[in-house]
């Protein structure tokens with residue numbers, strides 16, 4: 001599913017970056033450019049980050065990788 005239409009970024013792109021240590025919207029903006037144009041994807045991206053953090057396995061993997 002596309003999260004950021006301006007940059008063509010999907011939820012899987014974001015999850016992959018979170019798996020690789022991105023922790024917040026700022027990190028995702030630097031790595032993928034999410035939210036760098038119209039900004040309408042920022043709320044959905046934050047929601048995706050929160051969902052990711054609430055999945056215990058993913059959360060611990062993210063912190064191990066950082």
Ligand code: FES
Nearest residue numbers: 004006037038041
């Ligand atoms: S939809 Fe992501 S910057 Fe426009």
